[in-house]
Amino acid sequence: METTREPLRADMFGHSDCAAGVQPFRFGDKWSGRVLRCLEQGPRRFSELRIPLHTVTPKVLTETLRAMERKGFVSRTAYDENPPRVEYRLTALGRSAIEPMNAACAWTAEHLPELLAAREGAGGAEGP
Amino acid sequence: METTREPLRADMFGHSDCAAGVQPFRFGDKWSGRVLRCLEQGPRRFSELRIPLHTVTPKVLTETLRAMERKGFVSRTAYDENPPRVEYRLTALGRSAIEPMNAACAWTAEHLPELLAAREGAGGAEGP
DNA sequence: CTGCATCCGATCCGATACTG
């Protein structure tokens, strides 16, 4: 799952070794996964998304949303009102992506202890 | 599933909206997923990994491996021989991560058409 | 309200060259 140009190939030639096969799709960025989670519960406006994603700046949220739109995960609907209103919602593709994300979340939850332990070892805090 | 410092929290407070719950773990980088695939088939030496991952440079492969080691996904064994030999293998955590990755791969394969279509729309090639 | 423009530091990652 890459955002760059090469991956996503559906290799079928059996290279004697690994690295053949589809690379799993991934949003290469920080916020797309969370946006997917938010939109899972229904259409949301720009400012509604900013609340649960409370540290995202509007610029980055816009970029994220635009990218997800390009990739076909969300659709954008602007209503011609004043003040302006824009709604984002998941496409069928976006909704379908929730399942594998749930699998990843389940795995993560299950292995949280190990995952967190690794971070302490690296982070470097040792004694007071 | 983040590499940065904040995610991986196991939120349990029910924020009224999304963005609560574990964020799925993810390697934030280009090569870790592929390395996981390669090591799935058994221990591999540094130079053996470079073959299927044929475009990776030694510097980047080293960084990737070191990061995966820190995170607890692979273990490194150096044999005191000449010429030197080093083997990398998956830890139990690393092996367990294959399952959700397979789920992601299956989803990707299933939706390849849509995923590829989005890339053309963006890439910009239009007419001959 | 929903953005876009600009600046700027942090990462990522490829190329190239060198070492124990």
Added chain:
DNA sequence: CAGTATCGGATCGGATGCAG
């Protein structure tokens, strides 16, 4: 063989300010 050192381009993403 298994790396390390250095450089530079590309991207990410936060801060701030302005606009329709």
